[in-house]
Amino acid sequence: MDRYDNLESAARGLASGIGRVATIGFFDGVHRGHQVLLGDLKDWAVEVGGESVVVTFGEHPQAVLGAHPPVPVVSLEHRLLLLEREGIDAALVLDFDERVRALTPEDFVRSVLVEGLGTRGLQMGFDSAFGNRRLGTFEYLDEMRDELGLEIRSSRAEILEGVAVSSTRVREAVSNWNFAELENLLGHPFSIMGTVVEGDGRGRQLGFPTANLALPGVSVPPPGVYFCDVLCLGERPHGRHSWPALAAPERPEGFFRGVMNIGRRPTLTDGKEASIGSIYDPRVDTVEVHLLDYEGDLYGQCLEVFVLSMHRGEKKFSSVEELTAQIRSDVEARLG
Template sequence: MQLVRGLHNLRPRHRGCVATIGNFDGVHRGHQAILARLRERAAELGLPSCVVIFEPQPREFFAADSAPPRLSRLREKLQLLAAAGIDQVLCLSFNRRLRELSAAEFVSAVLVEGLGVRHLEVGDDFRFGCDRTGDFAFLCKVGPDAGFSVEEAATVELDGERVSSTRVRQALAAADFALAERLLGRPFCIEGRVLHGQKLARQLGTPTANVQLKRRRVPLSGVFVASVELDGRRWPGVANIGVRPTVQGDGRPHLEVHLLDFAGELYGRHLTVAFHHKLRDEQRFASLEALKTAIDGDVAAARAYWQGQPPK
């Protein structure tokens, strides 16, 4: 899959494609249905498939502190789109200039002049352009004269409700990881590089990998049973996501994961942490001794959880 960052990096070889547009946060089963249809139409027309995304996501541009926590940061999103068989991704910087484009200007600059779109797949809730004036009806109206056809992607439902990024976040907030997995089509994961931290957990007898989050907010908080795929083996473990209230911190969320019975160096490794069960909320302890006791209890609870799971 080829990634193009910005309209200015588009080349003639990128023109003439079948495209879709959206945030694709989490690339859940609803997104996957759109991508599958996109690939089908691209194959029928003999053209490459293209996904147009925005960075930051529009709601993050307008209100970064109150925007919903991401299900996937850009790197994870691109990996999921590549795994879905997409040929190219156009990542547009969502800034004031892009925000002020009218719906007609967006169609002209991005879809026609930029990509030369021949067919467009859009979700049923898709809106674009200044003040979100562009929608499916507008695209159907301007598409024929602009040289592209338009198809509305069918809504995907699970248990009678629409599959959406919002619903995935709600499932995660409720620690319903089984539902989140059904909505995503895979376990919910967070990935990142292992960085050097305060090494406090090591001093307390339970060394943890400090996984770089690179996001302002996360959809989870607390202590969880987790697992990490490492060198072809799944390591069971326990993970903490939070601001570490017992020790002096920077107020930002951190992800720390302890791999049960693992002995080795993880610094610099890129880990993918999957979440399976919530043990407790994050809390402030009166002393490091009390924190150590709680961590030991978390490790014991995680061991008990994994001992009760069938082998995979």
């Protein structure tokens, strides 16, 4: 998937004379509702023999609107990887600044989609709304399709348990850390993505080397020990592997079982263990993953960690030996 960080670079980089169709949105988490829309967009691109383009934003629009934006489910880089995994051809990442905020829906469509990208069609979600005062609904824009010179289509809602899948439902599942519900809404286990940074080497000294992850300001599970699957993405994240392919018995190269620890490592730091119900605090908590059946250097590599289940809470042990025995038991349980 090609990425463009401003309209000018997209206009230069995208091929001319191609039937291009686009959609607009933040797409946090790229949940199953988003996936329906993106599937419709891809089908439309095939229909016109063209390209599918997602227009998205680096920051949540609420950050500019003066509201308190929700903590993102995933980072921008992770979001782009998930979009690539859905088969999108190109993504345009715009800054949601005051200029963009002030645009009417028709001005945004005209300046960005029609004149900037040469778009022939706009695919919208069943409840999509954008532009100043969020007036840009399907019904509003469809009335001016001739004036805009743009065909506009709307995707159906994805209904699960009688309710449409939405970013609000995903955030509610995140707030409760209901991993089964998250997998149901996302179509795959909840995952976090980060770069491996240098740690203090204590895991290696204990016989269980870990990859310490640097994470941006995203949703991270509370302190505890988790069973996970880990995909090594190299230095440049890519979305070549779909979740069904990763979950198949014959796993692709670079995919490992793992055990992840999130927390304050109280036995090693002589601090207090996180209390039950604590939330992840990047100032004091670390995120580290032990990859089973892996040997090598992961520094600087990007990992996507699929969280399968919480195995146990964080605990302060009476000795390093007791901690090591517990880690060994955790790993054996993951293997079992």
